[in-house]
Amino acid sequence: MKNEGKKAVWSEYQKEIADDKFFYVRSCIRQNFFPGSEVAFLRILKEVLGKDVYEHPCHTTCSGIGYHGDIVPFETAMTVVARQFALMTEAGYENYVPSCITSFGLYTEILDTWHHFPEVEKKIRKNLKEATGREFEAPKNLAHASDVIFKFRKEIAAKAKYKLINKNTGEPLRVVDHIGCHYAKMFPSKGVGGAEYPYVLAGMIEEWGGQVIDYPERRHCCGFGFRQYLVQANRGFSVACSKEKFESMQPFKPDMIITNCPGCPMFLDRWQYVINEIEGKQYGQNGEGIPVFTYEEVAGLVLGFDPWDLGLQMHQTDCEPVLDKIGIEYSPEDKYKLNSLNHSQPKHLVVNV
Amino acid sequence: MDNLFDKLMEDIRFEEGLNACMNCGVCTAICPAAEFYSYDPRKIVDIVQSRNNELIEDLLKSEQIWYCGECMSCKTRCPRGNAPGLIIMALRGLSQDLGYFTESEKGRQQLAIKRTIGESILNTGYCVYIDGISPEFHPEQGPTWEWVHENRVDLIERLGGNYKGDGPGILRKIPQETLDELKKIFEVTGGLERYEKIESYSKKKAAEMNLDFDEGIDNEYFSHIYKTNNGSHTR
Numbered sequence: 001m002k003n004e005g006k007k008a009v010w011s012e013y014q015k016e017i018a019d020d021k022f023f024y025v026r027s028c029i030r031q032n033f034f035p036g037s038e039v040a041f042l043r044i045l046k047e048v049l050g051k052d053v054y055e056h057p058c059h060t061t062c063s064g065i066g067y068h069g070d071i072v073p074f075e076t077a078m079t080v081v082a083r084q085f086a087l088m089t090e091a092g093y094e095n096y097v098p099s100c101i102t103s104f105g106l107y108t109e110i111l112d113t114w115h116h117f118p119e120v121e122k123k124i125r126k127n128l129k130e131a132t133g134r135e136f137e138a139p140k141n142l143a144h145a146s147d148v149i150f151k152f153r154k155e156i157a158a159k160a161k162y163k164l165i166n167k168n169t170g171e172p173l174r175v176v177d178h179i180g181c182h183y184a185k186m187f188p189s190k191g192v193g194g195a196e197y198p199y200v201l202a203g204m205i206e207e208w209g210g211q212v213i214d215y216p217e218r219r220h221c222c223g224f225g226f227r228q229y230l231v232q233a234n235r236g237f238s239v240a241c242s243k244e245k246f247e248s249m250q251p252f253k254p255d256m257i258i259t260n261c262p263g264c265p266m267f268l269d270r271w272q273y274v275i276n277e278i279e280g281k282q283y284g285q286n287g288e289g290i291p292v293f294t295y296e297e298v299a300g301l302v303l304g305f306d307p308w309d310l311g312l313q314m315h316q317t318d319c320e321p322v323l324d325k326i327g328i329e330y331s332p333e334d335k336y337k338l339n340s341l342n343h344s345q346p347k348h349l350v351v352n353v
Numbered sequence: 354m355d356n357l358f359d360k361l362m363e364d365i366r367f368e369e370g371l372n373a374c375m376n377c378g379v380c381t382a383i384c385p386a387a388e389f390y391s392y393d394p395r396k397i398v399d400i401v402q403s404r405n406n407e408l409i410e411d412l413l414k415s416e417q418i419w420y421c422g423e424c425m426s427c428k429t430r431c432p433r434g435n436a437p438g439l440i441i442m443a444l445r446g447l448s449q450d451l452g453y454f455t456e457s458e459k460g461r462q463q464l465a466i467k468r469t470i471g472e473s474i475l476n477t478g479y480c481v482y483i484d485g486i487s488p489e490f491h492p493e494q495g496p497t498w499e500w501v502h503e504n505r506v507d508l509i510e511r512l513g514g515n516y517k518g519d520g521p522g523i524l525r526k527i528p529q530e531t532l533d534e535l536k537k538i539f540e541v542t543g544g545l546e547r548y549e550k551i552e553s554y555s556k557k558k559a560a561e562m563n564l565d566f567d568e569g570i571d572n573e574y575f576s577h578i579y580k581t582n583n584g585s586h587t588r
Contacts, residue, residue: 035513057521057522065480072547185428225385237386239493339511
């Protein structure tokens, strides 16, 4: 098919995503706050789709939060990343898949810098050799973990047990997508749909039966802002940003929010709790909060994974309203079950009531 | 006195982030920080491109440069291809190199970020690790996080993680040899020098402010910079 007409117009919004042999690097935030999501990603890739995914035990943080907290110099961050690339090269992989948008943004920034300033890449190679003795090849393909799920969204739909449809009304669930700033705002050509028409999550929602909601502050930052959350004195900024989004999306009656970043779901989840504590206000329906999910959690739910295997019990804003709307089978009594000896539960079991 | 514009130009992000700004203000219109703080990225870019040494020095000592959240929404929207967010990053780097960051309440917070995120990177191999995300410092995380934090060993195991374990997996222990490599990278590339500068300038400021200064997070100066908000930053 010739690259002309509409195909040509939209080609700059497309992105090449490798289809196998992935070198996977984890997210600091996701491992702490959404560990079940990374477990689900690997389970989907390996067990459901039969892909080759490798994780090197010696990979580390990319230092991205330190970089954007301005305590880690760019040269240091570039060399830390170069070491990650070296581990990939040594393991014989070429397709690099980070589980984090901050990392993904940093990788795109670094590769772009090296493209425009080859002397910088040369210096980083020298730094890495001096510090670790390692050498590296840059990735042949760089895709965020959500890009990979997006690529296989139809395969996931074909194996799905559930759809994002309200079982009582038959209507598609109304879903807010939150892309995360560093996915495509810095380097639009590196994200599916670019900065103007980001489609990475919308594509999943539509394929899995839901309806994407457009609302005025759809592209607004969740409010992480690095130092604006990391330091307690600044957290008013963070909650104010999330509040602006909630106020903007509420009139459109969303059933759920699906997120791309590691941090965004945590903020959109926790700040609902905080706003409710401060103002007694809820943004969902029937006096409830709006459940917030990672894309791996939604993919896992659609495929019929147990909600508590996905780690949904770690959310502060309860997810049950969405599970009930879809008709997902789950055991309420197993929600906080840990093992035969530990029967603890959170102090306030239900914050949405 | 150093020419501060020339020093900024040594930062590749500054070179990338500043072309000729026409002062249209689109960056300010899209900026989440400008909605919340008394902050105007357009003015910052205008001051910087004026090359006025005194004004740039004032900027490096100001609260202004610490309001940005580095979301980079400005980069997408600038019709001239500038990136005020990258300019901010260069200004923050220079402010720390010269010790000017301790002149502002928001700037002084860099020690808190160094002591939490910065030390976590070198000590654990993670920017954040669950043990350090205490409910005491994070009340906004809510009661569910209290439960998660208290039961992290069992919960991470329940979800298929590898808490402090060997080999790959979620929250695995990063081997000491790897941490040694990270530290060496920081040493070779100026990362440790940045950390040391943040510490030494902060210590000096703590003495000026008559606040106790010690290692870690349990001391008067850390508590002050982590929690103080004089209320004059917002619109």
